[in-house]
Amino acid sequence: MIQDFISDIISYSFLRNAILAAVLVSALTGIFSSVVVLRKIEFIGDGAAHATFGGIAFGLLLGTNYLLMAAVTAVIFAVAVSYFTRKNKLSESSVIGMLLPLSMSLGVIALSFIRGYTPDVMGLFFGNILMVTSEDVWMLLIANVIAWVFFAVFYRELLYYSYDEGMAKHYGVPIGFIHYGVLIGISLSVVGSVKIAGIILVTAFLVIPAVTSKTIAGSFRGMILISLAMAVVASVMGIFVSYVLDMPPGPVIVVMLFMEFLITVSLKALIRVRF
């Protein structure tokens, strides 16, 4: 079974692209998930994903590259959330709660104007590996490199921003730069994840790996690396299981992520009882 899977990966470029994209998406969302969970901004992944839908719909209506439109919309969403939160002292949840349905509504209105054939909208909602191209894989690779460099260079700033934003600002940490960097990074990760995870499921990619790793990590660095490992393992297993059982890969990866969480907390509880 595994031999067939490997043989098909070699033979079929779509499967190769799918598995590479899944691993890269997992790495990208895995690295940001630690900040998302520690800062308790889980809702932002949902918001960015739904904002992405608005961009995709307008991209389809205008006949332009819809992923580019999605990326622009997601960045506008991130900057708007940050701006309204900081300038008007509104909570992030309130701002996202307003912008999320607004973007969805604009997206649905835009789709209603499209005449004739519309691409696989359901695929955008739940992911579709057949949509992944080699260009997507290259884009995800570049996004990963940028994200990893950002985390490596600003590790200390990200740690203090996540731990105590108020005092970090007091001690001179460039909170505004880090905050915008994180929000834009999360938004672009969401856009990059749409074809694999889909708009509905991408939040799981941004939340579950870090929730799992938080239960066992002893340091921020450890949490990031464990999140990454959890996400990559779940995505490879998810693609494999979905291939063998002929199921959609996005939802299967989410189930794998949740199983990792269950196994981790169970093992931790078991170790605590025995020792």
Next chain:
Amino acid sequence: MENKILSVENLSYRIGSHWILRDVSFSISRKEFVGIIGPNGAGKTTLIKAIVGDLEGYSGKIVVSGKIGYLSQNPDRKRDFPIKVREVAAMGLYGDRGILRPFRKSDWIRVDDLLRTVGILDLRDRKAGTLSGGEYQRLMLARALASDPDLLILDEPEAGVDEMGKASFYRLLESLKNEKSIAILMVSHDIGMVFDACDTVMCINKTLHCYNDADNITPEELQSAFSSDLDFFIRSRDHFEREHHL
């Protein structure tokens, strides 16, 4: 004049027509330990925020001659956050290093020295969230001391700490004041401890009601600051009188 670390002149702040602080003036010298007391909503934390630079829109003049170390009110302990005690203390050194300049070995040695000073060096590799209330308070103090401040500002540092821990913490502050020649400005609701530990007591309720040596504050001066909260005042005065055998 050379010893003056902090000078506040005619500090006023209001939100709409509501005055939070009005014409507050005082100064603090090196090796002086000043306690700020006052009822809830008196403007104590607003005064602290103005001094540490976290408040905009006030009028008046604040001059700080030197660095400030700041221990904020009710710091969130974030019990399950994966950050080590050493890393939290090192945060206080960030301003000395700045962006893109990682901590050096000498910085970590300094962090260990600070943790030793506040008595928690043996906990340096523990997760910060697993510390007790008193230990965490000492960690916050180590962080505030990291930048080698001339003025240490503490906003209700005793919150969530038991009586033994409080007494030990105030003894630590007293020794730090003398050993490092720093000035300390502390907001507290624990009036008894303030009178015990501080050299100077400042009573504030929108305006400055008294600012004097702890031994020379009169019950009438306290009453004028706490008049809007009679129960609290009576309890405070009873405590105050017991402590001072009036």
